[in-house]
Amino acid sequence: MADRVHLAVGYAKVNLTLEVLGRRDDGYHDLATCFLRLQLADRVEVRVTPRREPDLALGCRVVGRPVEGGAGNLAWRAAEALYRYAAPPGPGGGGWSVSIRLTKTIPVAAGLAGGSADAAATLLALDRAWDLGLGVAGLEPVARSLGADVPFALWAAAGTRAAVGRGRGDRLEPVQPGRTCWVVLVDPGLGLGTARVFAHYPGPVSRPPGAPPPGAATDRVARALAEGDIGQVAAGLCNDLEAVTFSLVPGLAELKAKLLAAGALGAAMSGSGPSLFGLAGSRRHAREVAGRLGKLVRGSLAVRVVAGR
Secondary structure, three states: OOOEEEEEEEEEEEEEEEEEEEEOOOOOEEEEEEEEEEEEEEEEEEEEEEEOOOOEEEEEEEEOOOOOOOOOOHHHHHHHHHHHHHOOOOHHHOEEEEEEEEEOOOOOOOOOOHHHHHHHHHHHHHHHHOOOOOHHHHHHHHHHHHOOOHHHHHHHHOOOOEEEEEEOOOEEEEEOOOOOEEEEEEEOOOOOOHHHHHHHOOOOOOOOOOOOOOOHHHHHHHHHHHHOOHHHHHHOOEEOOHHHHHHHOOOHHHHHHHHHHOOOOEEEEOOOOOOEEEEEOOHHHHHHHHHHHHHHOOOOOEEEEEEEO
8 A cells, every 4th residue: 555645734823811710620720712823724644554563653743843743643643543533444454653744833832822723733644644534523632632732723723713622621602703814923932831831820809899700802803803893803912821920931921012002903912822813903004013023123033923713
C-alpha cells in the first residue's frame, strides 16, 4: 500500500468573553466563553505508511516556530490518542508509521489555542488517512481528552466560525456571526502557560445582589455577535483572567490601554494570555488602529490585522 498524505488546517481563536464560574471537582474550572475563529492558521501534513510491526511509529517535525516536535507536542498526543481510540490494523495485521509536519504561524503559549488547533487538524487528517469516517462528532471524545480548547478547534477546522463554550469550555453551542469581525491582534512575544495563570487565580468574586447571573455576559455577546452588532460585542468584551495575567506580565495592562487609545472599539486578552486583541468596525479601521498602535508602542511588537470568521 502506498503512503497516504493528507493536509488539514488548524485555526487560532480569541475569547470574546471568558467568565470563570467556579472550580470543579476534577481540578478544572467551569467557564462561560464565546469563541471566535480567526483567519490565522497552522498547516498540518500527515503521512501514513503501513508497517509490519503491530503498533504505531510516530514522528513530528515543526517549522515556523520554536516548538517541541516530540511526545510533548499536542499533535503527537492527538495521533497517539486517535490510534488507541479507533485506528484500524494495517495491511496483514501490522501497524502504522505516522509522520506529522506542522507549519506554524499561530504564536505559541499566547492564549490563541495554537496547540489545540494543531491537535484538531491532526485528528481530521488522520480520520481521512485511516478511512475512519468519524467526522467531527465522532472525533469529539478524543478532542475532549486532549484539552478544553481542542473541541472548539475541531469545530473551527471543520468550518464553525464562533461558539459559546460551557463546562470546561468544551460543551459547545454554535454561533453564526452576523458579519465579519475585524481583529487587531497583538502578540507581546512572551509565552505564558495556562496552568501558571490558573495557579494564581484567586477564584470568582462574590456578586452583589441584583447582579447578572454567571454566564450572562457571554450570552449577551453571543447574541450581539449573531446580530452583527460589533459595537455591542466590543462593549461586552471581558476576561476574568486578565487581572492575574496582567500581574504576571508587566506592561500588559498599559498595552491594552494603548490599544484602546489607538481607536479599537473594545479590547481584551484572549484566553490566559498574554495576547491582546482589539475589535474594529472594518478592515480599514483595523489597519488604522494597527498603524496608530505602532506609533504608541516602542520596541518590537507583532501586530496583525486578522478577520474573525
